[in-house]
Amino acid sequence: MDIEMQSMYDNQVWDLVDLPPNSKAVGSKWILKKKTDMDGNVHTFKARLVAKGFTQTQGIDYEETFSPVAMTKSIRILIAIAAYHDYEIWQMDVKTAFLNGHLNEDVYMVQPEGFVDPKYPDKVCKLKKSIYGLKRASRSWNLHFDEKIIEYGFIKNEDEPCVYMKTSGSTVVFLILYVDDILLIGNHLPVLKDVKSWLSKCFAMKDLGEAAYILGIKIYRDISKQLISLSQSAYIDKVVKRFSMQDAKKGRHMALSLTNLIVLVRIRRLKG
Template identity: 75%
Template sequence: MLRSDRGGEYLSIEFLDYLKECGIVSQLSPPRTPQLNGVAERCNRTLLDMVRSMMSRASLPIHFWGYALETVAHILNLVPTKKVAKTPHEIPSEDVVFVARRGFFRERELIFKEDSGSTIDLEEIQELPDNATLGETSNQQEEEVPVGPTDISLPLRRSSRVSMPPEFYGFHITTDGDTFVSDRTLINLDEPANYREAVAGPESAKWKEAMDSEIKSMYDNQVWNLVDNVSGRKTVGCKWIFKKKTDMDGKVHTFKARLVAKGFTQTPGIDYDETFSPVAKIKSIRIMLAIAAFHDYEIWQMDVKTAFLNGKLTEDVYMNQPEGFVDAKYPDKVCKLEKSIYGLKQASRSWNLCFHEKVKEFGFSRSEDESCVYVKASGSIVTFLVLYVDDILLMGNDVPTLQDVKSWLGKCFAMKDLGEAAYILGIRILRDRKKRLIGLS
């Protein structure tokens, strides 16, 4: 597989045909998300760090930057890696290694140089006093210019202005003396930051019920087994995340407690490997909605409860027992995770692979151009399925077939039927089936 960032050179028909001939699958990360292509980004950082180091020592003009990059790439190709026994330089496509006999290296000369003189000295920015004008400040600077050498060892002047936090944006609109909020998504919902705040606050009963439901899901999905904690074994921490879910009008309808693992403590190659997982692009969802509106298809919405708990782990991951739910009989034991859990590096990928296998069993095939759009056709009956993490859109022209898909998904996963699609990913869906029109707000 080749994962790219949607650059034009990766989207040409000639290049895609060449990949197919070589048996290479093209994966495209969403626009403006280079962090999803971590391998390439880390490689770019390595290259540029070496280039900056070389250019800071060499007394060369800035336009030699490209030659420094080529030199760095050549050096890295001579360095052995863990993946293969030989260096990239030893295994070129022509099976030929060319070594120059003559060359003059000037490392010693560059090492003993102080610097290249290419750095830029930045002048200190003097902030204006609150009650001063630009003219007064310029006159003061003219009067205070010292004559003769100055002491450069003096500490930098720090601003005495008091930092004021910005006001909370509520988009309050006043009409005829009445004030209302036009964007309810920005209202502070007073969500607890940790377990202690949740159990001590005025809404503790609702948060306790939400945590009990989350733990029950863990046991129902057989997410972990309690095992003895071996000395020296690395364990991953966990914490509770509390969220109040609102509807399209901003009203709270669900208290959600999520147990998440502290995935930032995981070690690559030990308790996780691949992490990439595709999601449906927003423009793909908009296109599918437009197609459904034009052909007057049904548009239904479903939500997967605790989706990530369905993914099976292939690595050995150990986690501490969750706060507030430590087993009284075995307080010193740790949880050996059998299924993925929210917060793990590989959680999203494990869930996506699990879902893909299940929908394939039901006869769906994945779109070649969009990894999270599935289609199933039988004669004149067509059904589409769009997946965005744990949100599902079902579209089709036959209600019994859609009901069969719902029933199948309900057998495979814990599902929540949301009926006709009205609100997904922050988008309100407004539909006029008589005119075959659809509006997205």
């Protein structure tokens, strides 16, 4: 919680003010969750401060809320292209992504539980940045990211608004955005490094190196054979445990085999 609050202060997310007459303040709450790695093991205990956006009123607290994300099939297609052409696949994560979005409306939020300013206990937070839980949080972040990446020279795919491409001669770089997860795919190391450097200047980023795990999907790569295998074993384990079927070994192995077979067939079809 202390780390989360420090990020709020560092990003100057709000100012403490008196609640204006005829205005209302949305509530706030803490969401606590465990983040797992590609094998399903817990590696981070995460505290996230969110606004109770369900109390917002359309036309008063917010307007448009739609925000696109990359489709899973687009990610699979581009990974298959990377396997065929032997492209690099790198991964980055945006820290506190939604805090990068700017608000166009006046939104007030009650002070977070456990962190009420003792000097101003009756004041509320006037939000300057988007915060998780607000109706427009995802939309504001997406618009800001889109603006920055296009400024760098990327072109947005007309049919897939979260897939971007930048080319120069024989150099090609693809960027895939899924909320705060980013995949960089390309054939020129210096250009890829420049893109990472640019992103790190614009946002607080975490460099995850070569892609190994995205959206619950493990990425196994065999460069010598120009093949990539995608596995959702951790997700399948989670599902079978949810329905108390963890002892059904045969069913799980069949599901895993089918998942990997579909991916390999798609890649081989592309190569053929």
